[in-house]
């Protein structure tokens with residue numbers, strides 16, 4: 001393991017490296033993985049590959065991602081020469097859901113049911129084989145994330161029998177910090193970002209936002225902003241919201 005922390009790095013970057021190092025020192029690659037969404041959290045992969053030789057990455061393939069996102073995932077795989085495990089929905093669950101509700105039920109009765117089948121249940125399956133995971137969540141992404149910690153017990157997926165720890169190394173990064181890093185380090189990024197997309201999820205549930213619009217307005221825009229989590233980070237909604245200045 002190499003210690004790649006340099007003195008002239010911004011404080012949030014030093015912080016992120018320390019959180020990642022802590023995670024990698026405490027968990028072996030078969031018990032810890034980076035969750036890569038196919039968006040700006042590619043920064044996690046760039047930071048990780050400077051710190052350790054061996055780390056695991058997975059991505060939830062909902063089956064509804066943009067073509068640009070699939071191409072980006074492949075670009076990242078080749079660029080860093082890493083494996084990215086694509087975690088898919090259970091075929092029977094998905095077939096049953098689509099048969100009953102069709103392909104766009106989220107526009108009528110909310111995104112939770114579809115996200116459960118396509119994201120949350122597959123993630124639960126994946127996390128059953130891990131003890132910890134690393135996410136690209138940031139405080140500035142949503143009102144549901146203002147209390148985000150660098151390290152937390154995953155109360156959504158962990159249990160008393162199988163606790164799961166969640167690391168959020170980018171918690172204190174702003175969107176601008178992420179983009180400064182991407183530009184300064186020549187990190188590959190999703191082509192959708194050049195088309196006005198900021199927060200990128202599934203194709204039907206993601207849209208471009210204006211220059212002064214909050215990035216979360218581009219996700220599930222037909223729903224209430226205080227509940228815009230897909231279940232992957234459901235504990236963000238459950239805990240009380242503290243307003244930070």
Ligand code: SF4
Nearest residue numbers: 111114115118202205
């Ligand atoms: S983001 Fe939209 S398409 Fe993707 S799993 Fe959730 S509801 Fe379904």
